[in-house]
Amino acid sequence: MSDFEAFYRGTAPRLMRFAYGLTGGLAEAQDFTQEAYARAWQRWESLQRYDNPEAWLRLVVTRLATDWWRRLTVRRSTALPEPAHVPPPDEQLMTVVAALRKLPIDQRRVLAMHYLLDQPVAEIAVELSVPVNTVKSWLARGRAGLAVVLEERSHVN
Known part of the structure; x- marks a missing residue:
């Protein structure tokens, strides 16, 4: 030792x-x-x-x-600075996000990329490595599914 x-x-x-x-x-x-x-x-x-x-x-x-x-x-x-006031999320956006959760992931993803991130269909196709027509199909199905879910929510409220 x-x-x-x-x-x-x-x-x-x-x-x-x-x-x-x-x-x-x-x-x-x-x-x-x-x-x-x-x-x-x-x-x-x-x-x-x-x-x-x-x-x-x-x-x-x-x-x-x-x-x-x-x-x-x-x-x-050391006093911490007051946090900036962040307004609560928009109620309509919360409704749409809740409805999006009910859709299949591929439809949800392309809807979010196209409408929330303003990405064109061609860019989405490249990023997801799928044909443009597949993105268009997912968008169409997603919009139709979203309309159904939102309609159901409007009758519940």
Whole structure:
């Protein structure tokens, strides 16, 4: 077992408890403890000659926790801008979307692409890798199906 490994095994539980006491959060305590040992590993040649290398680890964890608390405080004190008012969706659009859900997916897709995205039939055919006449057929069937569903909804309301 290496000197660093022995140092880690002997000090990790205490450092973890210390970090948990500073942060109050297990995830943060684990992160800060791991970061402290990563930094210690990088400096182990000089750190092992310190009178108390564990004190150096506690200093690192303390600084990490202090920076973390500062960031939290800044985030909490910074007022978020008021979100832009977004009007509710148009009722007619919601009715059409609900009716579209009752159609087969191919018809629904071409209707949405053609009417909601203003794509021409030829572009839809290329994007879907189908013949133009197939798109036209799906559009015709979709419009007919949509008319039926919308008519049914108008009688229910």
